[in-house]
Amino acid sequence: MSQICGMSSIQFDKAPHIISAASVVGKKEGEGPLGKLFDLVGDDPMFGEDNWEKAESTLQKEAAQMALGKAGLLPTQIRYLFAGDLLGQLIATSFGVVDMNIPMFGLYGACSTCGESLSLGAMAVAAGYGDYVLALTSSHFASAEKQFRFPLEYGNQRPLAATWTVTGSGAFVLAPKGGKARITGVTTGKVVDFGVKDSMNMGACMAPAACDTIYQNFMDFNRQPEDYDKIITGDLGYVGQKILIDLLKEKGFDISKVHTDCGIEIYDQQTQDTHSGGSGCGCSAVTLAAMILPKIEKGSWKRVLFVPTGALLSTVSFNEGQSVPGIAHGVVIEHC
Amino acid sequence: MSQICGMSSIQFDKAPHIISAASVVGKKEGEGPLGKLFDLVGDDPMFGEDNWEKAESTLQKEAAQMALGKAGLLPTQIRYLFAGDLLGQLIATSFGVVDMNIPMFGLYGACSTCGESLSLGAMAVAAGYGDYVLALTSSHFASAEKQFRFPLEYGNQRPLAATWTVTGSGAFVLAPKGGKARITGVTTGKVVDFGVKDSMNMGACMAPAACDTIYQNFMDFNRQPEDYDKIITGDLGYVGQKILIDLLKEKGFDISKVHTDCGIEIYDQQTQDTHSGGSGCGCSAVTLAAMILPKIEKGSWKRVLFVPTGALLSTVSFNEGQSVPGIAHGVVIEHC
Structure with a gap:
């Protein structure tokens, strides 16, 4: 039985393992210090789609498929998908995951959503609610600028305190055993x-x-x-x-x-x-x-x-x- | 131990109880067939606030407080809050729950979010991750029309297939025992x-x-x-x-x-x-x-x-x- 710790924590008795992970990013991220570590770097910021939101959906799809592939699993073997993104009504996620047909919990925690998806995914696996769970999140520079700030065409100046939204999606398969x-x-x-x-x-x-x-x-x-x-x-x-x-x-x-x-x-x-x-x-x-x-x-x-x-x-x-x-x-x- | 059933279901061995529930609605809902059953009907669509989104946050706050009150609990006794709403980036929820200081998982499943919050809340309680969990969701006619359709001032005609967004928030306290x-x-x-x-x-x-x-x-x-x-x-x-x-x-x-x-x-x-x-x-x-x-x-x-x-x-x-x-x-x- 997992143990409740203090005000806000759980210590898992049967700690869930992260048995595979995948990362898909854009060109700028590929040119950064971690460039060579990513699984896939897309040269096309549209990822073959005709708008930014669909591009972000494709990022999620690619990351999910790659994480499943590394784990040697089919979508049908995944019990739950915990997923989210930054956009209003999580459209990058909805359209990204629709073809996988996995029971899904849509999450929103802004840029903390990766932590939220891993937390709930781990809680589900540790409780025996499923052998395999997928945690999936994404963001895209252009869809985020459009949602939250200015149209890219406007070419606004960015203050030094501003951050640059990463174009990328990470996917993680959690399971009761396997991996390091x-x-x-x-x-x-x-x-x-x-x-x-x-x-x-x-x-x-x-x-x-x-x-x-x-x-x-x-x-x-x-x-x-x-x-x-x-x-x-x-x-x-x-x-x-x-x-x-x-x-x-x-x-x-x-x-x-x-x-x-x-x-x-x-x-x-x-x-x-x-x-x-x-x-x-x-x-x-x-x-x-x-x-x-x-x-x-x-x-x-x-x-x-x-x-x-x-x-x-x-x-x-x-x-x-x-x-x-x-x-x-x-x-x-x-x-x- | 709870049991996984088929493709997408869980049968809880220790089924979590809904020990209290509260409903807060607007005037129109109060005038409807269920009017007398709601805990609180607000005559003011702004619920004392100066914009629709804050009004919706207030709905959530009122519903949460009432559900806690009925269960005789303080916010500090609630282990997790599973909450969400329809608005982009869940702002009704963020500002509605901030003062309660409860560890929170933000959820988005559009109008299914009540089911999502009860599901995850029940999964958490059944797994022993907390004695009390709060599931909380809301919508507001005016904030939803603004987000998804036309400004109210525009006075658009509504096709017969259209639905009317309910102004209301429901809150549920889940626990291992209690209630009927x-x-x-x-x-x-x-x-x-x-x-x-x-x-x-x-x-x-x-x-x-x-x-x-x-x-x-x-x-x-x-x-x-x-x-x-x-x-x-x-x-x-x-x-x-x-x-x-x-x-x-x-x-x-x-x-x-x-x-x-x-x-x-x-x-x-x-x-x-x-x-x-x-x-x-x-x-x-x-x-x-x-x-x-x-x-x-x-x-x-x-x-x-x-x-x-x-x-x-x-x-x-x-x-x-x-x-x-x-x-x-x-x-x-x-x-x-």
């Missing part, structure tokens, strides 16, 4: 609102939520920063990283030696004009699949706290003068 | 796309998904329509009901004697100008809380298959010429 990495615990985030209203500074919007989840993880599991080889947030970027480290110091924890952020890892800030870093559901998902998991599987990292972060931004609430609350979901992944 | 109704099983829906492109005929978009889930439920649990006192879909309305009954007849099942639809129950078609019926995440949620659950609790109905239905509509994909796929989540609720 397993999810030993999860810490579920709350909506945290510090009243930040700058939609071009998502790092600042999300850092308080990341702080809340990481602090709660330390409390619930009675751990210190040193108990993790790495604590890796989703897409705080350089601006958000600094705020997170400061906020946790105020609570008595110094994570500066073990912290990194997928948004920092995925682009070369100096040459790729990405300012604060990468963002989007795809950012943490493809970095987990391409960089983090292989290190855990090899045993270079024994235990990682993976914390995808989400800014609950909507143009409607933003234009009505509301703040941008954040949420972050913690997933403990260990070598086995 | 329990969730004995769930059948999780897939995205089903029959290629229907008429966003003013959501019943036709969703009926194939409802058919798929109900058929799967019969297969997985080896049941017939007569094994249920009622099979109640979410918001197919009159148009969708006819299609659903026809589709299931083609598969060899006649549900016409036991079927009804929350969208049909909630308004008086003759006097309320609601055409095909009610719709929205709130429609199935408030009808469950106000009408269905009390009948189950009294034992008038021993076993009900509750199937909230969702049309995965987005203005973006719709304007790009895409169809409107559907999804439906089945929840088996029994008297105890």
Whole structure:
């Protein structure tokens, strides 16, 4: 029986394994520091489709098929799909997964959705609700700019605090056994609102939520920063990283030696004009699949706290003068 | 240990109980056939706020507080919140739940979200992941019209196939014991796309998904329509009901004697100008809380298959010429 820990966490008795992972990204991500690690880099930002949303659906389809292929599974063998994206009403997901015919739970946690899908997927597998579960998330630079900011044709200037939405999709197959990495615990985030209203500074919007989840993880599991080889947030970027480290110091924890952020890892800030870093559901998902998991599987990292972060931004609430609350979901992944 | 049934279902060994429920609705719903059954009817469509989205957040807050109050619980006693709404990036939910500080999983299944939240909530409680879980969903006529159709000021005519989005929020507390109704099983829906492109005929978009889930439920649990006192879909309305009954007849099942639809129950078609019926995440949620659950609790109905239905509509994909796929989540609720 899995154990409830503290306020917000579960320690899995039968920790679900991540038996396969796949990452599909766009050209810019392929040119970044992790470029060679991704499974597939698409040169065409449209991925053969005629609009950005369909392009993102194709990203999801490709990532899902590749993760299934690596695990040697057919869609019919997958019990549940936990999936989501950034777009209104999750259209990238709806049209991306329709042909797979898998019972689906649609999720929205902004850029934290990868953590949400892995958490619920792990909870389902650990409870015996299915032998194979697929966690799938995506984002696309162009569909996100269209949804949240300006038309690309407008060529707006981007402030230095802004992040660059990753074009990418990550897919993960969870199962009771197999592979060299397993999810030993999860810490579920709350909506945290510090009243930040700058939609071009998502790092600042999300850092308080990341702080809340990481602090709660330390409390619930009675751990210190040193108990993790790495604590890796989703897409705080350089601006958000600094705020997170400061906020946790105020609570008595110094994570500066073990912290990194997928948004920092995925682009070369100096040459790729990405300012604060990468963002989007795809950012943490493809970095987990391409960089983090292989290190855990090899045993270079024994235990990682993976914390995808989400800014609950909507143009409607933003234009009505509301703040941008954040949420972050913690997933403990260990070598086995 | 709960049991996996067939392709898409779970039979819970320790069936989670619905220990309390609350419904908050708008004036129009209060004037309908179920008017006297709702816990709270708001005369002010703005619910004291200055925009529609905040009004919907307030609906959620009120419903959640009332359900907690009926169960004699504080927010701190709730382990997980499974919540969602129809708006892009779930803003009604984000701002509605932020003050409750409950670990949250944000869900999107269009108008099926009530079924999705009850399914995942029940799965969490049955697995021992928490003693109390809150399932919470909402919709608001005005925020939905703004998001999906025309500005209210435009005064557009509505085709007879159109449904009327319910202004309402339903909240449910699930627990391992207590109360007179329990969730004995769930059948999780897939995205089903029959290629229907008429966003003013959501019943036709969703009926194939409802058919798929109900058929799967019969297969997985080896049941017939007569094994249920009622099979109640979410918001197919009159148009969708006819299609659903026809589709299931083609598969060899006649549900016409036991079927009804929350969208049909909630308004008086003759006097309320609601055409095909009610719709929205709130429609199935408030009808469950106000009408269905009390009948189950009294034992008038021993076993009900509750199937909230969702049309995965987005203005973006719709304007790009895409169809409107559907999804439906089945929840088996029994008297105890």
